Amino acid sequence: MAIYLTKESKVLVQGMTGAEGMKHTRRMLAAGTDVVGGVNPRKAGRSVDFDDRAVPVFGSVREGIESTGADVSVVFVPPAFAKAAVVEAADAGIGLAVVITEGIPVHDAVAFTAHARSRGTRVIGPNCPGLITPGQSNAGIIPPDITKSGRIGLVSKSGTLTYQLMYELRDIGFTTCVGIGGDPVVGTSHIDCLTAFENDPDTELIILIGEIGGDAEERAAAHIREHVTKPVVGYIAGFTAPEGRTMGHAGAIVSGSSGTARAKQEALEAVGVRVGSTPTETARHVLEALADTAPDAAAADGTAADGAAREGARA
Template sequence: MAIFLTKESKILVQGMTGAEGMKHTRRMLAAGTDVVGGVNPRKAGRTVDFDDRAVPVFGSVRAGMDATGADVTVVFVPPAFGKAAVMEAADAGIGLAVVVTEGIPVHDSVAFHAYAERHGTRVVGPNCPGLITPGQSNAGIIPADIAKPGRVGLVSKSGTLTYQLMYELRDIGFSTCVGIGGDPVVGTTHIDCLAAFEADPDTELIVLIGEIGGDAEERAADYVKESVSKPVVAYIAGFTAPEGRTMGHAGAIVSGSSGTAQAKKAALEAVGVRVGGTPTETAELVLERLAGPARGRG
């Protein structure tokens, strides 16, 4: 199986006719993703040719859903239009909105996350690489050629580290990989993904990638202790980050002892999660754990 995204998913791309939207729509189609339309009010009624497939452009998410049965949208619009794009998708009743756009103001993210939740739309992102269920569907910018179907579930704040762990574990493969994004406010959390992977019969082990800043990993550790029976292996980026400096992501900032990699590692290890010192060591821990008992974190 998979979480959030399957071969049955029908995908719209908001901003498909822009440069990034065009590039990544072509990559998603090449991976076998069922991209059924783009959304651009100024270009409604046109089609865009992607190699051997012509994809229609609709004037709204609602129109695209009505015409195609789409249940997922991937958002590539500029930051200033991110809030409106997600709210439009939520108004239309889409089930999943994957917001790749970087640089959306935090107050806009807070507003559209709350709005989407009220309308029953799951948001992944913003500022995220999206998610991929290898061999089935790819919604976002994750390279499909480093993933194959397998038994590991991956949830990560970092896009680059998502790719690296996928490459390190390419011979094992993944049920689903979810890049939740590194902004201070994101729609889908580590805990959401832990719960979904725990319920997925085809996910045998979960890899959690975090980074400095905030307390998401500590909260995930509490959730693992109470609600996760499957083995969890983690990696935390930022052990050498200087205090007070933002490291790449808007949410990756340490203030005093709060949000440090050491504190997050300690919280996870206290509940039986093994934490690697590097991505390669983390992959080795995964292989070691898969070679042992299939259940339990001990």
């Protein structure tokens, strides 16, 4: 299985006819994503050829949904128009809006995430790489060829570290990888993804990637303590970040004693999460955690086999 995105997902691309939209729509199609249309009011009624497939352009998200049954939108529009794009998608009834655009003003992100939530639309992002269910669908800019379908779920603030861990653990593979974005306001949290992975029967282990700034990782640790039974392995970026300086994402800033990588690491380790000091060490923790669960599975199989043998003897 997977979370949020499957091979049945039908994807619209808002901003498909722009340079970034064109480039990444081609990549999504190559990865097997069912891209059913683009949205651009000025080019409605046309189609765009991507190799061997012509993708229609609709004048609105609502028109795209009515014509194709789309349930996912990927937003590539410029920052000034991102709020309107997400509001339009939510009002049209889209189930999932993946907002790739970076540089969106915080007050716009607050407004459209709240509006989308009130309409029942899940927002991933903004300023994120999107999400991928390997072998099924890819909504965003995550490279599709660095991993395969497997047993690990991944949720990350960082796009680059998402790719790195996918590559490090490519031989095991992933159910779904979600880049939630690192801005101060995002539509989907670590906790949302932890809950979804906990409920996904095919996900055996969860990787949580965080970074300095805010308290999302501390809140995730509290959630893990109360609600997550699967093993979780973590990585926190920013141990050497200087106080008061923004590092990378708009939300990645340490202020005083809050938001430090050390505080986040300690919170996660206090609830049993193994936290790596590098991506490679994090991958090693994943292998160790999976190995630790293997004897339990073998013992359970043995107990079941013994029980079946006893039943056979009585028969």
